[in-house]
Amino acid sequence: MHYPFLITCHGKPETPILTLRAHPVVFLTGGAVFLILFFVPFAAAALLPELTATLLESTVLGTGTVLLVSLYMLVVLLLGFNHFFNWFFDIWVVTNERIVDIDQEGVFSKKIGELELHKVQDVLAESHGVLATVFGYGRIKVETAGSHTEFAFDGLPKPYAVAKHILELAKADAPLHQGEAAAQH
Amino acid sequence: MIIPLYVLALVFLVPVAGVGIMGALKSKQLFAYGGAFSAFLATAVFWGGFALILLTTWSMLAGVDWTTPLLDLSVFLSPPV
Incomplete structure:
Protein backbone atom coordinates (compact mmCIF):
# COMPACT_ATOMS: atom_id res chain seq x y z
CA MET A 1 0.00 0.00 0.00
CA HIS A 2 1.14 3.55 -0.75
CA TYR A 3 1.15 6.18 1.98
CA PRO A 4 1.84 9.42 0.10
CA PHE A 5 0.71 11.54 3.07
CA LEU A 6 3.42 10.42 5.49
CA ILE A 7 5.57 13.18 6.97
CA THR A 8 8.91 13.41 8.72
CA CYS A 9 8.66 14.04 12.44
CA HIS A 10 11.42 14.41 15.07
CA GLY A 11 13.91 13.85 12.25
CA LYS A 12 12.48 10.43 11.42
CA PRO A 13 9.90 9.38 8.84
CA GLU A 14 6.52 8.61 10.30
CA THR A 15 5.70 4.88 10.55
CA PRO A 16 2.25 3.53 9.71
CA ILE A 17 1.16 1.17 12.49
CA LEU A 18 -2.52 0.40 11.84
CA THR A 19 -4.55 0.56 8.64
CA LEU A 20 -8.19 0.38 9.60
CA ARG A 21 -11.14 -0.27 7.33
CA ALA A 22 -14.78 -1.03 8.14
CA HIS A 23 -15.63 -4.70 8.71
CA PRO A 24 -16.44 -6.70 5.52
CA VAL A 25 -19.91 -7.39 6.96
CA VAL A 26 -20.61 -3.64 6.75
CA PHE A 27 -19.79 -3.80 3.02
CA LEU A 28 -21.74 -7.01 2.48
CA ASN A 86 -16.12 3.70 -1.02
CA TRP A 87 -15.79 0.91 1.53
CA PHE A 88 -12.29 0.00 0.35
CA PHE A 89 -10.92 3.54 0.31
CA ASP A 90 -12.57 4.76 3.49
CA ILE A 91 -9.67 4.14 5.86
CA TRP A 92 -7.89 5.31 8.95
CA VAL A 93 -4.13 5.07 9.03
CA VAL A 94 -2.72 5.27 12.54
CA THR A 95 0.96 6.13 12.53
CA ASN A 96 3.30 6.73 15.46
CA GLU A 97 2.45 10.46 15.14
CA ARG A 98 -1.07 10.92 13.79
CA ILE A 99 -4.39 9.43 12.89
CA VAL A 100 -5.04 10.09 9.20
CA ASP A 101 -8.67 9.80 8.15
CA ILE A 102 -9.09 9.23 4.39
CA ASP A 103 -12.69 9.64 3.34
CA GLN A 104 -13.35 8.60 -0.25
CA GLU A 105 -16.53 9.99 -1.78
CA GLY A 106 -16.83 8.50 -5.26
CA VAL A 107 -14.03 8.67 -7.84
CA PHE A 108 -13.45 12.40 -7.94
CA SER A 109 -13.76 13.39 -4.31
CA LYS A 110 -11.49 12.56 -1.41
CA LYS A 111 -11.20 14.14 2.04
CA ILE A 112 -8.16 13.67 4.24
CA GLY A 113 -8.18 14.76 7.86
CA GLU A 114 -5.57 14.28 10.55
CA LEU A 115 -5.36 14.28 14.28
CA GLU A 116 -2.10 14.33 16.16
CA LEU A 117 -1.76 11.50 18.65
CA HIS A 118 -0.29 13.63 21.45
CA LYS A 119 -3.49 15.73 21.42
CA VAL A 120 -5.74 12.70 21.94
CA GLN A 121 -7.53 12.93 25.25
CA ASP A 122 -10.23 10.32 25.03
CA VAL A 123 -10.97 7.29 22.87
CA LEU A 124 -14.49 5.87 22.99
CA ALA A 125 -15.33 2.42 21.59
CA GLU A 126 -18.87 1.14 21.36
CA SER A 127 -20.70 -1.71 19.72
CA HIS A 128 -24.46 -1.81 19.17
CA GLY A 129 -26.73 -4.29 17.44
CA VAL A 130 -26.88 -8.01 16.73
CA LEU A 131 -24.57 -8.08 13.68
CA ALA A 132 -22.03 -5.80 15.39
CA THR A 133 -21.96 -8.05 18.46
CA VAL A 134 -21.77 -11.30 16.47
CA PHE A 135 -19.06 -10.11 14.07
CA GLY A 136 -17.23 -7.93 16.59
CA TYR A 137 -17.32 -4.50 15.00
CA GLY A 138 -18.37 -1.11 16.28
CA ARG A 139 -17.83 2.62 16.43
CA ILE A 140 -14.74 4.35 17.65
CA LYS A 141 -14.55 8.03 18.54
CA VAL A 142 -11.35 9.92 19.25
CA GLU A 143 -11.53 13.29 21.00
CA THR A 144 -8.98 15.98 21.62
CA ALA A 145 -9.05 18.37 24.56
CA GLY A 146 -8.47 21.88 23.28
CA SER A 147 -9.83 22.20 19.79
CA HIS A 148 -12.86 19.94 20.32
CA THR A 149 -11.80 17.99 17.27
CA GLU A 150 -13.56 14.67 16.97
CA PHE A 151 -12.80 11.71 14.73
CA ALA A 152 -15.29 8.88 14.42
CA PHE A 153 -15.26 5.64 12.47
CA ASP A 154 -18.24 3.30 12.19
CA GLY A 155 -18.11 -0.44 11.64
CA LEU A 156 -14.53 -0.87 12.73
CA PRO A 157 -13.44 -4.45 13.58
CA LYS A 158 -12.30 -5.03 17.18
CA PRO A 159 -13.08 -1.46 18.34
CA TYR A 160 -11.99 -2.04 21.96
CA ALA A 161 -8.57 -3.41 20.98
CA VAL A 162 -8.10 -0.55 18.51
CA ALA A 163 -9.07 2.03 21.16
CA LYS A 164 -6.53 0.51 23.57
CA HIS A 165 -3.83 0.53 20.88
CA ILE A 166 -4.51 4.20 20.00
CA LEU A 167 -4.36 5.21 23.67
CA GLU A 168 -1.06 3.36 24.08
CA LEU A 169 0.37 5.08 21.00
CA ALA A 170 -0.89 8.46 22.28
CA LYS A 171 0.80 7.88 25.64
CA ALA A 172 4.03 6.85 23.94
CA ASP A 173 3.94 9.94 21.71
CA ALA A 174 3.03 12.50 24.43
CA PRO A 175 6.52 12.80 26.05
CA LEU A 176 8.04 13.64 22.64
CA HIS A 177 5.79 16.73 22.43
CA GLN A 178 6.11 18.05 25.99
CA GLY A 179 8.54 20.72 24.85
CA GLU A 180 6.05 21.99 22.25
CA ALA A 181 3.25 22.18 24.85
CA ALA A 182 5.47 24.10 27.27
CA ALA A 183 6.48 26.55 24.53
CA GLN A 184 2.81 27.24 23.74
CA HIS A 185 2.05 28.10 27.36
CA MET B 1 -39.27 11.79 -41.51
CA ILE B 2 -38.76 8.34 -40.02
CA ILE B 3 -36.39 7.66 -37.11
CA PRO B 4 -35.03 4.11 -37.40
CA LEU B 5 -34.61 1.67 -34.51
CA TYR B 6 -30.81 1.87 -34.56
CA VAL B 7 -31.10 5.38 -33.05
CA LEU B 8 -32.24 3.64 -29.85
CA ALA B 9 -29.08 1.52 -29.91
CA LEU B 10 -26.94 4.62 -30.44
CA VAL B 11 -28.63 6.38 -27.50
CA PHE B 12 -28.07 3.22 -25.41
CA LEU B 13 -24.34 3.27 -26.16
CA VAL B 14 -23.83 6.70 -24.51
CA PRO B 15 -24.62 5.63 -20.89
CA VAL B 16 -22.89 2.28 -21.52
CA ALA B 17 -19.73 4.21 -22.41
CA GLY B 18 -20.23 6.28 -19.23
CA VAL B 19 -20.47 3.13 -17.08
CA GLY B 20 -17.36 1.75 -18.80
CA ILE B 21 -15.36 4.94 -18.23
CA MET B 22 -16.38 5.17 -14.56
CA GLY B 23 -15.55 1.49 -14.08
CA ALA B 24 -12.16 1.96 -15.72
CA LEU B 25 -11.35 4.96 -13.50
CA LYS B 26 -12.28 3.04 -10.35
CA SER B 27 -10.33 -0.02 -11.49
CA LYS B 28 -7.28 2.17 -12.14
CA GLN B 29 -7.43 3.63 -8.62
CA LEU B 30 -7.90 0.18 -7.08
CA PHE B 31 -4.94 -1.13 -9.09
CA ALA B 32 -2.78 1.82 -8.00
CA TYR B 33 -3.51 1.05 -4.32
CA GLY B 34 -1.61 -2.24 -4.39
CA GLY B 35 -2.53 -5.89 -4.82
CA ALA B 36 -5.34 -6.40 -2.33
CA PHE B 37 -7.29 -9.56 -3.20
CA SER B 38 -10.70 -8.03 -2.42
CA ALA B 39 -9.96 -5.20 -4.88
CA PHE B 40 -8.97 -7.70 -7.55
CA LEU B 41 -12.13 -9.73 -6.91
CA ALA B 42 -14.43 -6.68 -7.05
CA THR B 43 -12.80 -5.48 -10.27
CA ALA B 44 -13.13 -8.95 -11.83
CA VAL B 45 -16.81 -9.16 -10.79
CA PHE B 46 -17.51 -5.72 -12.25
CA TRP B 47 -15.84 -6.36 -15.63
CA GLY B 48 -17.18 -9.92 -15.79
CA GLY B 49 -20.70 -8.61 -15.15
CA PHE B 50 -20.22 -5.76 -17.61
CA ALA B 51 -19.14 -8.15 -20.39
CA LEU B 52 -21.85 -10.70 -19.54
CA ILE B 53 -24.65 -8.11 -19.63
CA LEU B 54 -23.50 -6.70 -22.97
CA LEU B 55 -23.03 -10.16 -24.51
CA THR B 56 -26.50 -11.24 -23.32
CA THR B 57 -28.00 -8.05 -24.75
CA TRP B 58 -26.15 -8.65 -28.03
CA SER B 59 -27.38 -12.23 -28.28
CA MET B 60 -30.97 -11.29 -27.33
CA LEU B 61 -31.04 -8.66 -30.06
CA ALA B 62 -29.57 -10.92 -32.75
CA GLY B 63 -31.70 -10.81 -35.89
CA VAL B 64 -33.41 -7.52 -35.05
CA ASP B 65 -34.02 -5.40 -38.12
CA TRP B 66 -32.44 -2.13 -37.01
CA THR B 67 -34.02 -0.23 -39.91
CA THR B 68 -37.51 -0.80 -38.48
CA PRO B 69 -39.16 2.60 -37.92
CA LEU B 70 -39.00 3.68 -34.29
CA LEU B 71 -40.88 6.95 -34.72
CA ASP B 72 -42.64 8.42 -37.72
CA LEU B 73 -42.40 12.18 -37.50
CA SER B 74 -43.66 12.83 -41.03
CA VAL B 75 -47.05 13.74 -39.59
CA PHE B 76 -45.49 16.93 -38.19
CA LEU B 77 -43.87 17.77 -41.51
CA SER B 78 -46.94 17.35 -43.71
CA PRO B 79 -48.62 20.58 -44.78
CA PRO B 80 -51.77 21.60 -42.88
CA VAL B 81 -55.03 20.59 -44.49
Whole structure:
Protein backbone atom coordinates (compact mmCIF):
# COMPACT_ATOMS: atom_id res chain seq x y z
CA MET A 1 0.00 0.00 0.00
CA HIS A 2 1.14 3.55 -0.75
CA TYR A 3 1.15 6.18 1.98
CA PRO A 4 1.84 9.42 0.10
CA PHE A 5 0.71 11.54 3.07
CA LEU A 6 3.42 10.42 5.49
CA ILE A 7 5.57 13.18 6.97
CA THR A 8 8.91 13.41 8.72
CA CYS A 9 8.66 14.04 12.44
CA HIS A 10 11.42 14.41 15.07
CA GLY A 11 13.91 13.85 12.25
CA LYS A 12 12.48 10.43 11.42
CA PRO A 13 9.90 9.38 8.84
CA GLU A 14 6.52 8.61 10.30
CA THR A 15 5.70 4.88 10.55
CA PRO A 16 2.25 3.53 9.71
CA ILE A 17 1.16 1.17 12.49
CA LEU A 18 -2.52 0.40 11.84
CA THR A 19 -4.55 0.56 8.64
CA LEU A 20 -8.19 0.38 9.60
CA ARG A 21 -11.14 -0.27 7.33
CA ALA A 22 -14.78 -1.03 8.14
CA HIS A 23 -15.63 -4.70 8.71
CA PRO A 24 -16.44 -6.70 5.52
CA VAL A 25 -19.91 -7.39 6.96
CA VAL A 26 -20.61 -3.64 6.75
CA PHE A 27 -19.79 -3.80 3.02
CA LEU A 28 -21.74 -7.01 2.48
CA THR A 29 -24.95 -5.75 4.15
CA GLY A 30 -24.97 -2.76 1.79
CA GLY A 31 -23.86 -4.93 -1.13
CA ALA A 32 -26.82 -7.27 -0.61
CA VAL A 33 -29.15 -4.41 -1.62
CA PHE A 34 -27.38 -4.11 -4.99
CA LEU A 35 -27.48 -7.88 -5.44
CA ILE A 36 -31.26 -7.87 -4.89
CA LEU A 37 -31.68 -4.91 -7.27
CA PHE A 38 -29.59 -6.75 -9.88
CA PHE A 39 -31.96 -9.73 -9.87
CA VAL A 40 -35.19 -7.69 -9.92
CA PRO A 41 -35.59 -7.98 -13.77
CA PHE A 42 -35.21 -11.79 -13.55
CA ALA A 43 -37.83 -11.93 -10.79
CA ALA A 44 -40.16 -9.69 -12.82
CA ALA A 45 -39.73 -11.92 -15.89
CA ALA A 46 -40.46 -15.02 -13.79
CA LEU A 47 -43.50 -13.47 -12.10
CA LEU A 48 -44.95 -11.93 -15.26
CA PRO A 49 -44.12 -14.41 -18.05
CA GLU A 50 -47.02 -13.40 -20.31
CA LEU A 51 -46.20 -9.70 -20.21
CA THR A 52 -42.52 -10.48 -20.83
CA ALA A 53 -43.36 -12.66 -23.82
CA THR A 54 -45.71 -10.02 -25.27
CA LEU A 55 -43.07 -7.30 -24.85
CA LEU A 56 -40.31 -9.37 -26.43
CA GLU A 57 -42.47 -10.35 -29.43
CA SER A 58 -42.69 -6.76 -30.62
CA THR A 59 -39.59 -5.57 -32.49
CA VAL A 60 -39.60 -1.99 -31.21
CA LEU A 61 -40.93 -2.63 -27.68
CA GLY A 62 -38.84 -5.78 -27.29
CA THR A 63 -35.62 -4.06 -28.35
CA GLY A 64 -36.43 -1.07 -26.14
CA THR A 65 -37.12 -3.32 -23.15
CA VAL A 66 -33.94 -5.35 -23.62
CA LEU A 67 -31.83 -2.19 -23.92
CA LEU A 68 -33.52 -0.56 -20.92
CA VAL A 69 -33.16 -3.63 -18.68
CA SER A 70 -29.56 -4.02 -19.81
CA LEU A 71 -28.85 -0.39 -18.93
CA TYR A 72 -30.56 -0.80 -15.54
CA MET A 73 -28.34 -3.80 -14.75
CA LEU A 74 -25.20 -1.98 -15.84
CA VAL A 75 -26.07 0.97 -13.59
CA VAL A 76 -26.78 -1.33 -10.62
CA LEU A 77 -23.44 -3.07 -11.30
CA LEU A 78 -21.65 0.29 -11.33
CA LEU A 79 -23.36 1.41 -8.11
CA GLY A 80 -22.38 -1.88 -6.46
CA PHE A 81 -18.77 -1.36 -7.61
CA ASN A 82 -18.94 2.20 -6.27
CA HIS A 83 -20.17 0.84 -2.92
CA PHE A 84 -17.13 -1.44 -2.77
CA PHE A 85 -14.88 1.46 -3.84
CA ASN A 86 -16.12 3.70 -1.02
CA TRP A 87 -15.79 0.91 1.53
CA PHE A 88 -12.29 0.00 0.35
CA PHE A 89 -10.92 3.54 0.31
CA ASP A 90 -12.57 4.76 3.49
CA ILE A 91 -9.67 4.14 5.86
CA TRP A 92 -7.89 5.31 8.95
CA VAL A 93 -4.13 5.07 9.03
CA VAL A 94 -2.72 5.27 12.54
CA THR A 95 0.96 6.13 12.53
CA ASN A 96 3.30 6.73 15.46
CA GLU A 97 2.45 10.46 15.14
CA ARG A 98 -1.07 10.92 13.79
CA ILE A 99 -4.39 9.43 12.89
CA VAL A 100 -5.04 10.09 9.20
CA ASP A 101 -8.67 9.80 8.15
CA ILE A 102 -9.09 9.23 4.39
CA ASP A 103 -12.69 9.64 3.34
CA GLN A 104 -13.35 8.60 -0.25
CA GLU A 105 -16.53 9.99 -1.78
CA GLY A 106 -16.83 8.50 -5.26
CA VAL A 107 -14.03 8.67 -7.84
CA PHE A 108 -13.45 12.40 -7.94
CA SER A 109 -13.76 13.39 -4.31
CA LYS A 110 -11.49 12.56 -1.41
CA LYS A 111 -11.20 14.14 2.04
CA ILE A 112 -8.16 13.67 4.24
CA GLY A 113 -8.18 14.76 7.86
CA GLU A 114 -5.57 14.28 10.55
CA LEU A 115 -5.36 14.28 14.28
CA GLU A 116 -2.10 14.33 16.16
CA LEU A 117 -1.76 11.50 18.65
CA HIS A 118 -0.29 13.63 21.45
CA LYS A 119 -3.49 15.73 21.42
CA VAL A 120 -5.74 12.70 21.94
CA GLN A 121 -7.53 12.93 25.25
CA ASP A 122 -10.23 10.32 25.03
CA VAL A 123 -10.97 7.29 22.87
CA LEU A 124 -14.49 5.87 22.99
CA ALA A 125 -15.33 2.42 21.59
CA GLU A 126 -18.87 1.14 21.36
CA SER A 127 -20.70 -1.71 19.72
CA HIS A 128 -24.46 -1.81 19.17
CA GLY A 129 -26.73 -4.29 17.44
CA VAL A 130 -26.88 -8.01 16.73
CA LEU A 131 -24.57 -8.08 13.68
CA ALA A 132 -22.03 -5.80 15.39
CA THR A 133 -21.96 -8.05 18.46
CA VAL A 134 -21.77 -11.30 16.47
CA PHE A 135 -19.06 -10.11 14.07
CA GLY A 136 -17.23 -7.93 16.59
CA TYR A 137 -17.32 -4.50 15.00
CA GLY A 138 -18.37 -1.11 16.28
CA ARG A 139 -17.83 2.62 16.43
CA ILE A 140 -14.74 4.35 17.65
CA LYS A 141 -14.55 8.03 18.54
CA VAL A 142 -11.35 9.92 19.25
CA GLU A 143 -11.53 13.29 21.00
CA THR A 144 -8.98 15.98 21.62
CA ALA A 145 -9.05 18.37 24.56
CA GLY A 146 -8.47 21.88 23.28
CA SER A 147 -9.83 22.20 19.79
CA HIS A 148 -12.86 19.94 20.32
CA THR A 149 -11.80 17.99 17.27
CA GLU A 150 -13.56 14.67 16.97
CA PHE A 151 -12.80 11.71 14.73
CA ALA A 152 -15.29 8.88 14.42
CA PHE A 153 -15.26 5.64 12.47
CA ASP A 154 -18.24 3.30 12.19
CA GLY A 155 -18.11 -0.44 11.64
CA LEU A 156 -14.53 -0.87 12.73
CA PRO A 157 -13.44 -4.45 13.58
CA LYS A 158 -12.30 -5.03 17.18
CA PRO A 159 -13.08 -1.46 18.34
CA TYR A 160 -11.99 -2.04 21.96
CA ALA A 161 -8.57 -3.41 20.98
CA VAL A 162 -8.10 -0.55 18.51
CA ALA A 163 -9.07 2.03 21.16
CA LYS A 164 -6.53 0.51 23.57
CA HIS A 165 -3.83 0.53 20.88
CA ILE A 166 -4.51 4.20 20.00
CA LEU A 167 -4.36 5.21 23.67
CA GLU A 168 -1.06 3.36 24.08
CA LEU A 169 0.37 5.08 21.00
CA ALA A 170 -0.89 8.46 22.28
CA LYS A 171 0.80 7.88 25.64
CA ALA A 172 4.03 6.85 23.94
CA ASP A 173 3.94 9.94 21.71
CA ALA A 174 3.03 12.50 24.43
CA PRO A 175 6.52 12.80 26.05
CA LEU A 176 8.04 13.64 22.64
CA HIS A 177 5.79 16.73 22.43
CA GLN A 178 6.11 18.05 25.99
CA GLY A 179 8.54 20.72 24.85
CA GLU A 180 6.05 21.99 22.25
CA ALA A 181 3.25 22.18 24.85
CA ALA A 182 5.47 24.10 27.27
CA ALA A 183 6.48 26.55 24.53
CA GLN A 184 2.81 27.24 23.74
CA HIS A 185 2.05 28.10 27.36
CA MET B 1 -39.27 11.79 -41.51
CA ILE B 2 -38.76 8.34 -40.02
CA ILE B 3 -36.39 7.66 -37.11
CA PRO B 4 -35.03 4.11 -37.40
CA LEU B 5 -34.61 1.67 -34.51
CA TYR B 6 -30.81 1.87 -34.56
CA VAL B 7 -31.10 5.38 -33.05
CA LEU B 8 -32.24 3.64 -29.85
CA ALA B 9 -29.08 1.52 -29.91
CA LEU B 10 -26.94 4.62 -30.44
CA VAL B 11 -28.63 6.38 -27.50
CA PHE B 12 -28.07 3.22 -25.41
CA LEU B 13 -24.34 3.27 -26.16
CA VAL B 14 -23.83 6.70 -24.51
CA PRO B 15 -24.62 5.63 -20.89
CA VAL B 16 -22.89 2.28 -21.52
CA ALA B 17 -19.73 4.21 -22.41
CA GLY B 18 -20.23 6.28 -19.23
CA VAL B 19 -20.47 3.13 -17.08
CA GLY B 20 -17.36 1.75 -18.80
CA ILE B 21 -15.36 4.94 -18.23
CA MET B 22 -16.38 5.17 -14.56
CA GLY B 23 -15.55 1.49 -14.08
CA ALA B 24 -12.16 1.96 -15.72
CA LEU B 25 -11.35 4.96 -13.50
CA LYS B 26 -12.28 3.04 -10.35
CA SER B 27 -10.33 -0.02 -11.49
CA LYS B 28 -7.28 2.17 -12.14
CA GLN B 29 -7.43 3.63 -8.62
CA LEU B 30 -7.90 0.18 -7.08
CA PHE B 31 -4.94 -1.13 -9.09
CA ALA B 32 -2.78 1.82 -8.00
CA TYR B 33 -3.51 1.05 -4.32
CA GLY B 34 -1.61 -2.24 -4.39
CA GLY B 35 -2.53 -5.89 -4.82
CA ALA B 36 -5.34 -6.40 -2.33
CA PHE B 37 -7.29 -9.56 -3.20
CA SER B 38 -10.70 -8.03 -2.42
CA ALA B 39 -9.96 -5.20 -4.88
CA PHE B 40 -8.97 -7.70 -7.55
CA LEU B 41 -12.13 -9.73 -6.91
CA ALA B 42 -14.43 -6.68 -7.05
CA THR B 43 -12.80 -5.48 -10.27
CA ALA B 44 -13.13 -8.95 -11.83
CA VAL B 45 -16.81 -9.16 -10.79
CA PHE B 46 -17.51 -5.72 -12.25
CA TRP B 47 -15.84 -6.36 -15.63
CA GLY B 48 -17.18 -9.92 -15.79
CA GLY B 49 -20.70 -8.61 -15.15
CA PHE B 50 -20.22 -5.76 -17.61
CA ALA B 51 -19.14 -8.15 -20.39
CA LEU B 52 -21.85 -10.70 -19.54
CA ILE B 53 -24.65 -8.11 -19.63
CA LEU B 54 -23.50 -6.70 -22.97
CA LEU B 55 -23.03 -10.16 -24.51
CA THR B 56 -26.50 -11.24 -23.32
CA THR B 57 -28.00 -8.05 -24.75
CA TRP B 58 -26.15 -8.65 -28.03
CA SER B 59 -27.38 -12.23 -28.28
CA MET B 60 -30.97 -11.29 -27.33
CA LEU B 61 -31.04 -8.66 -30.06
CA ALA B 62 -29.57 -10.92 -32.75
CA GLY B 63 -31.70 -10.81 -35.89
CA VAL B 64 -33.41 -7.52 -35.05
CA ASP B 65 -34.02 -5.40 -38.12
CA TRP B 66 -32.44 -2.13 -37.01
CA THR B 67 -34.02 -0.23 -39.91
CA THR B 68 -37.51 -0.80 -38.48
CA PRO B 69 -39.16 2.60 -37.92
CA LEU B 70 -39.00 3.68 -34.29
CA LEU B 71 -40.88 6.95 -34.72
CA ASP B 72 -42.64 8.42 -37.72
CA LEU B 73 -42.40 12.18 -37.50
CA SER B 74 -43.66 12.83 -41.03
CA VAL B 75 -47.05 13.74 -39.59
CA PHE B 76 -45.49 16.93 -38.19
CA LEU B 77 -43.87 17.77 -41.51
CA SER B 78 -46.94 17.35 -43.71
CA PRO B 79 -48.62 20.58 -44.78
CA PRO B 80 -51.77 21.60 -42.88
CA VAL B 81 -55.03 20.59 -44.49
